[in-house]
Amino acid sequence: MKTITKHWKAFFAAALILGAAWTAFTAAFGPEETSGRISAPRQGFLSPDFSLQTADGSTVTLSDLQGQPVLVNFWASWCAPCKAEMPAMQRVYEEYRQQGFTILAVNATNQDSQKAATDFATQYGLTFPILFDVRGEASALYQVRALPTTFFVDREGNIHDMLIGGPISEALMRAQVEQMLAEAP
Amino acid sequence: MLPTVHIGPLTLPTAGLILLLFVWIGLARGEKTAPRFGLDPDRFYNLALVILVAGIAGARLGYALRNLPAFLASPGSLISLSPQMLSLPDGILVGALAGLIYAQRSNISLGAALDGLTPALAILMFGVHLANLASGAAFGAATRLPWGIPLWGEIRHPTQIYEALAAALILLAVWPRGRTIQNMAPGLRFVMFVALTALARLALEFFRGDGVLLFGRLRVAQVAAWVIIALCAVAAGALLRSAQKLKGR
Missing domain, CATH: 1.20.5 (Single alpha-helices involved in coiled-coils or other helix-helix interfaces)
Incomplete structure (x- = not known):
């Protein structure tokens, strides 16, 4: 010195x-930067793609939703913070869905059951798609180590932000969704 | 990478825990070294606490103001524990202002206060890089070097370790030695700490894989670091001139 x-x-x-x-x-x-060109469960990277089934048997593929901001939430019916954040998630979904925003609630079915997940969705009046990750493949792709884990995926399919644990505050959810909606399609 | 630790039913972010630990170590060590800068340890502790609390409050308020409609729809979120809802620049600004006001009201010389805070800040910077290593943030560019680490789908430079090593060297450089410090000018140690930290960032940004680019090629962090070094040069010159004037009198 x-x-x-x-x-x-x-x-x-x-x-x-x-x-x-x-x-x-x-x-x-x-x-050269690699973020934005390769897929990884990290802010700035392309969101890893997955296809999962809903309760009615239809298949939802994340990459099909390109052009729309998407909130991907990994959850289980026994997880207390998941229960705490779901009502806020439903309110945010109802408010922004007309603007193209959607939520994919990926149930970690390998640690839960389809019946428990469906009962949970009915009990909380959830209207966004509930997907069943029966073999835990989507959870593995997103390196989910704790429930809930949430990813905000922008219109271009890049991860805008991610949050491990919860419950997420409603304002944070709204702020993230508004930022993604403000980005040009 | 270890983003979370599980303690019973709780899942805690490792990065947050590391930061808390290093804030505590920084405060404890800063309190011990404060007398060497002519600062009362209690006053030093209070000053650091004022900066910390005001900084956190400022960071949350800044985030809320930047996302006002979201907080108007859900005002209760203002007191949410979520660390994602903090705006770092606003936190630094409010924390610095609160520290300045507290130092003036408590008759603490600004130069001595900044020098006294320097060891704590240097410890905290080391902790920030370890927290980044745990969370996988501030990741490196792809490399084929044998010490590369697998992260986010590639073998990458362990930039968090490079930056932690640089922070450790800076910590050694700015750490006060001896019972009393013979300062060339009060505040100069802090200015040198900021300059060395900016220099380390400028040098190591090359290896980062998450840089934000300006005009397609220039890295924003390097340009900002260069400007900070230039400002530090001006500040160092001013401090030394004013110290020489005081000596002359």
Whole structure:
């Protein structure tokens, strides 16, 4: 520290000149960004694609929803924070669905049961699609380590933000949805 | 990467726990080193606490103001524990302002306060990089080097470790040695800490895989770091000139 402060002029001159040269070198030869081009369960990356069935047997594929902001929520009927956040999720869905927003509630059926999940959806009056991840493939793709885990997927299919654990506050959900809706389609 | 730890039924974010731990270590060590800068340990602790609490409140209010319709629809969320609803720039601004007001009211010299806070800040910066390593944030660019780590679908530079090592070196550089500090100018240690931290970021940004680009090629973090170093050069010059004037008198 003493040496640096004694020769502060030389230190700053070297830092500024070498810093400018390094910035220029980085701009010319720096490695290319991979986020946004490969899929990974992380903010800025392409959302890993999955196809899962709903209770009525129809199949929902995430990539088919490109062009729409999507909230992907991994949950289970026995999970207390999932129960706490679902009513807010339903309110947000009702408010923004006309603008193209949707929710895919992926039930971790490998740790739950289809009946319990369906009863839960009925009890809470959930109208957004409930998907059954029977073999846990979608959970594995998204490296889900805790329930609930939520991903906000933008119109281009990139992960806008993600949250591990819950319950998510309603304002955070609204803020994220509004930011995604504000992005040009 | 270890984004969460499970303690019984609780799932806690590891990054948050690491940050809390390093805030605590920083405060505890800062309290011990404060007298070397001529600061009363209790006043130092109160100053740090004021900055911390005001910073968190400012960060939440800033986030709420930026997303006002969302909070008007759900005002209870203002006191939610969610760390995602914090705006870092607003938190830094409000925390700094609150610290400035507290220091003035408590007759703490600004230079001494900044120098006194420097060891705690250097410890916290080290913790930030460890928290990033746990959460997988601030990840590196793809590499074929043998020490690359598998993360987010690629073998990547362990940038969090590079940055933690740089922060450890900076911590060693700014750590006060001896019982009393012979400062060339009060506040200079803080300015040098900021400059060294910016320099480390400028150097290591090359290896990052999450950089935001300006005009398609320039990295925003490098440009910002260069500007911060230039501002620090101006501040260091001003501090040394004013210290020399005082000496002359």
